[in-house]
Amino acid sequence: MALVCNSLQKYAAFVVIVLACVCFPCAAHYRSAHRRHEARLRSGVEDQWFIQRLDHFNGADTRLWKQRYFVNDTFYRAGGPVFLMIGGEGPANPAWMQYGTWLLYAQKLGALCLLLEHRFYGKSHPTDSRQALADLAHFRTVTAAKRGLTNSKWVAFGGSYPGSLAAWFRLKYPHLVHASVATSAPVHATVNFPEYLEVVWRSLAAENPECPQIVKKASDTLVDRLKDPKTYDNITKDFRLCSTLQIQSKMDSAYLLESLAGNFMDVVQYNEDNRAFEGAVGTNITIKVLCSVMLDSSLGEPYDRYAAVARLMQKTFSQSCINTQYESYIQDMSNTSWSGPEAGGGRQWVYQTCTEFGFYQSTDSPNQPFDGFPLPYHLQQCADIYNLSSSLDGAIQQTNEEYGGYDIRTTRIVFPNGSIDPWHALGVAKDITSDLPAVFIKGTAHCANMYPARAEDLPQLGLARDRIFILLQKWLAE
Template identity: 25%
Template sequence: MELSGIRLFVVYLLLLSIDAQSPQPQIRWFTQKVDHFNPQSNQTFQQKYLVYDKYWIVNESKTGPIFFYAGNEGPIEEFWNATGLMFEMAPQFGALVVFGEHRYYGASVPTANSFEFLTIEQTIADYALLLSSLQSNISGLYKFVSPSSYVQTVAFGGSYGGVLSALCRIHYPWIVDMALASSAPWYLLLGLVNDNSYYRIITEVFQSYNGQCVDIVRSAFSSLNQLLYQWKQFELVTNLFGLCEEMLTEDEDIEWFYLWIKNAFGNLAISNYPYAIGSLPSWPLEYGCTVMLNAFWESSDSDLASIYALANLTNYYYFNNSNYPWDTQSHCFNTTKDFPFCSDHIWCGTGVSAQVWNYQQCTQVVINAITNNITDMFPPSLWDIANMTSYCAEKYGANLNLEEEIQWMRIWEPQDIVETGIDKIIFSTGMIDPWSAGGFLSNNLSYDMPVILIEDAAHHLDLRWSNPSDPISVVLARKEEIEYIQMWLNKDFSIKKIIMGGKKKENNNDNGVEA
């Protein structure tokens, strides 16, 4: 399976390893509009979506809700396998589970040779039209369901998908009744927090395990700067880190080599779960600290001890991640192949999804996570918005202005959303997740816009399958999320909802869609 980058809001395949067996989905296709905002356009494409109806209750006395996952940056199967909470909740609510694939990812490709219609607005319009059709066809297929009845819909999403689930509720409240947005880096997306927050949190979590580990990392990079920039000891460092030849031969390679190292820390922090995933152990970032300490004290060369310790951490991560295969012929790490140059210096990934994410990073999803060696343990970044703008303009068009894009995205500032009267969105944030830098960390935005802060939780851990090793904070957070959803589903619909619900039944998109 190809890799799609964290890409923003980071959905590494290692995060998507399944803890419990996901049910087998029904694969379906929806005839979707290529351009929702041009009434003269009749172009269409086939959008992939997955369905599971084993727990769905639909009879004369009750129609269960739709639990809809707003797919993010990757093939939809990745998120199906990772989002166990929806399947655990579905029997309680008698829900129909639906996962919608994001346009241009996986098999849902509107246009083959350009990303002209790749925007957040087009994506959430896809989801709204798909849901509207599903809701309409329920009454068409089941004659005992009144055409005027309202099929309640709950949107779910994690990371970038969390942003999308919330935006579905914000822009299409007559279709999406409520949303759970987990680990949604909203403030980073809007450029409302410092760019160095992501790596600051990684450093703080590492510090909490053992402050000496942070000291070792700082010392290692200081020594590497000397070895590489001053003494040009490229071959020595290449051998210490197990790199392939030609990976480090000149100064221009050093920044990318450092990013490759930082990528290991970022992935360990994002997947810092209380149970093993694949070949990574439980609490893998904490274990990485132990790996470094052991290597540091075992080193026979005191001058290189910190570098040796850092190399052991990167080897520990990359050897235990099948996404970075060890070159069995050359017996080395090919950093250029594993970590290709792109707009997202956290990591775009490889494969087709990486190309799509690269474009999104150059247009709307503009997040530039940097380091400064003051609030974090890493050397200062050389990549800034100016560099990113230059790269994106050269690759996609001279008229791109990332500063303007960031300003434009601020139409979605949280307080402005609250003032519009939108409600029923849960924002959950894991407090050891580096993406919490852009998450909601304050009190509830409003009575029906709760913010749930989860201690000891990494990236959207609350959406994953339950596990006996889950911290009590995660167990309680899931309980609170379910209670909010139950309360909102039980509320009587307002007159506005009933009227709008009736309107959305008028759907002329003949897709042959089954619900």
Template identity: 35%
Template sequence: MKMTLSPARCFIVLLILSFVDAGRIFWEMKERVREVQLQRAERLLLAKVPRGRQHFHVKLGFLEQQLDHFNRQGSKTFRQTYLVNDKYWKKPDGPVFLFIGGEGPLSWADVVFGHHVEMAKKHDALLVALEHRFYGDSINPDGLKMENLASLSSQQALMDLAVFHEHISQSFNLTSNNTWISFGGSYAGALSAWFKRGFPHLAFAAVASSAPIRAKLDFSAYSKMVGLALQNERVRGSLKCFSEVQKAFAALEAALMAGDVCHQVATDFNCCQEPKDLDDQICLMQNLADIFMGTVQYNDEFMNIGMICDVMTNKTRDDERVGYGGLVRLSKMFFGARCLDASFKNELNQLMNTTVGRGSYRQWIYQTCTEFGFYQSCEDAMCPFSRMISLKSQEEICQLVFGISLPSLKRNVAFSNTYYGGDSPTTHRVLYVNGEIDPWRELSVVGACTADGEKARDVLIEGAAHCADMMTGQVDDRASLKSGRKEIENYVTDILRTAEVEKMERRCD
């Protein structure tokens, strides 16, 4: 029987078509997930409150920040965006929930929707959010050229948060009676933990969701975790699905290595150009692997593991092939009639584009080269993709785009782990939350101890994906996700009780 797209799948194609022109598909999937979440928040808000955002009195503010906090002689500044929602705040002593922005723009929804907002309602908290420097609208006015990116780092971002803390405290006449708790997800989750670590006098506690607090040059474990998720029956994966993905990429690699069938590969996957050069072939492999990586990381956001496994394991009347044929069908489902750009040159051009307002890809890749690595190679035995996606092929990006050599890259990653403590951080009152199928949990804290031997507080949510706990709860959420959010709520409640006890002790002294 000929495979047809359901209305849901047709919707997916429409979503993807708008952002496949250039660059790694995974990064663009990430940005699109954010857009879908914002659209969902808008619909939910209008369904509940006819006046929409105005009902929440979300206040947009701007803070003039030092461009370089560590150079006291420096005078350059940039305008940093922040948001405030004081609808639930019980003046004057209610707590403050700080939402930390990550590698993308801040949105009004960050102080209106989300699990932290639900908890703010219960605890009469003031909601504030700060956009990360060099992302969204908070970009150095000098632009994104290499010499200007020098002030883009997690260390500078943490200082931004400290200055923001002072600004909000002065603006709202806050005192030591106002307990601050920071919240963040993914990279911002790591910032949440690090803010508590570096400024314990400012943040009383932190919640760090899907937080990769350990820098890792060769993050091959990411692909391993994707492979395990494709086998996980709890999220509609299967051993057959994993096997067919492996076979598909092996067949594609063999076809590319044969050389004389590159034209057929280009036709099968509707490539914009024939992937004759090795760099273009690797780019094609990465783009196709990104479909699986993005789906696993953001499972159920606009696509899920069950859907791609159905495509990979079922043959059609028009195409009796399963593995390779499934990969072809999945690619067509993603890109529709538009061609797949597998040009390495085009990717480099996107990364070298210093125009402000062209997204966040350049800035984040710069941070991976100067701080974290996080390169998702396929050099683990459990990787379901092609070994052509190597660490070397990704390390070269740092040299070609930013002039950062491999020895410098290794030193940068090592410095981050020395500076922050890797996965044995000296952090107290930090709750680490991770999803079972989220590949980033490999770099987070799960059942571990801090550097001084204390058991770290953590929550592992069965079947959950990346930052799933941060979303506003829905009736049809899996039971484990509801239970995980309840654990987070209990933690926040206990933390606020502890803060009250400490306040009373200070008054008695």
């Protein structure tokens, strides 16, 4: 044990913080990763409240609610555009009002910057997510009238699920939003998404071809050991579980396996994009760090290195242990209180996957490094948490019919995606038309272009930011 701990010290790296670009449809993955990447930078930014309609589609319904938003008018010049950042699957993060590439664009273009929280999340509580676009439309109309911005050109920004909303906002309300930047946006809904883990394999292999092979050996070993109850005490100690491992059903083992695979999924998705900001403290674990651990034979067999990664993640994020009890997870997720343990976003987002998007990152493909959490495991959660037992196929078809999927048809949307980011498999990686361009950034991960530039950035990332700015300049002149 001492050898392992001492060996891991050399893998510490940079500071972690992610603002709002989050997309974690797998339940266990959401639970761990979203908490790791929730920034706390709120200095100097005040909550503001917009009186919103509860039901935009029923004129007889006069009920109202308060929707949270934030404002940065530092760069605004009379006649300039309005930038609207769309909140997503977690509390709206006011740090976006102080940091991010969009503020550089705002400074150059004299834009007013607004951030609107999604009605499902944070302090905004109505719960019909398909009305989120109508919320944006009403907010835009009323705010424009109050601030004298009716004739201004509005540009929507979003990353991950909010990136999808940014694209769909332009699609559904072209008279209200002039252009959109839809970063790392999964625009095609699908029940089963095994391609996510296929990209994880390729992203690990890009660092070292042996890396995903060692990960697969470790995962396979763990799957085999879970078949023998005599190994449970050792597994509990090796991975520092919060309680002695008990496997009473396939759901128990699947939840454990997904939780541990989530260490790799999370790091790959945000590789190098967890940026250091003022006042933040922590360590940035990258693909390079993970592969360094997995290829370090001094730590033992592949299984031992897999456990070492889990302990490194726990140490980095100050976790004394990890809870891998499926029953406990279901209990927390079934709590409908706004003060419940998963009310910050976990319960809401998984519900959206069960009713709108799917996106289940299953192990159903042979071309990926993990095993043990196939599609039925993900679908069973819809029944266990929300008592939803019907097929998702109809809901997925409805989503793609509503928004167009890959066949979106409108103008003035740019789709930035990173080649390392597993979500690019459901995004737009090639130009649809000259007015619906893709910006595919080789070697970068989820939402990389949204973060402030730094000296270590790949040249192609800087070029991508520049291209987006040039497109905005062109479109705002039209």
